[in-house]
């Protein structure tokens with residue numbers, strides 16, 4: 621049975637833009653895994669990492685326990701963006717991250733929201749005194765609304781035209 625997901629968190633790696641520049645997203649996951657283990661943690665604690673070029677790699681499977689935010693490691697998905705070193709909680713997304721990362725993040729959030737419509741999208745900094753992910757996720761979501769509004773409009777249009785057909789057949793007099 622699928623785990624219920626209540627929250628979707630956005631994080632950053634707090635690395636410089638040129639960190640492991642020519643390495644793949646999967647190699648970066650492996651490197652962070654080594655760091656976290658060296659600190660005595662359980663390894664790469666997030667579900668997915670998005671690199672500077674918009675490529676991504678998976679960490680822990682969604683539904684498995686994560687090690688990303690104390691008290692939010694069950695029933696949550698944790699996405700981490702490469703970059704964000706020296707960022708502030710109130711910085712703009714584009715101060716520290718790329719357009720490719722914006723596209724990946726919005727596409728992934730839209731997918732996750734379709735799958736878990738009741739999940740709340742949050743930045744790590746909303747639940748802890750941290751800069752991570754280095755921007756205000758609520759503002760970011762207001763500026764980049766997810767494309768979920770398109771579907772109901774189409775259904776509505778179909779209903780209206782169906783009503784039109786019914787009226788045409790039965791000589792609607794409303």
Ligand SMILES: [Zn+2]
Pocket residue numbers: 630631632744752753
């Ligand atoms: Zn974080």
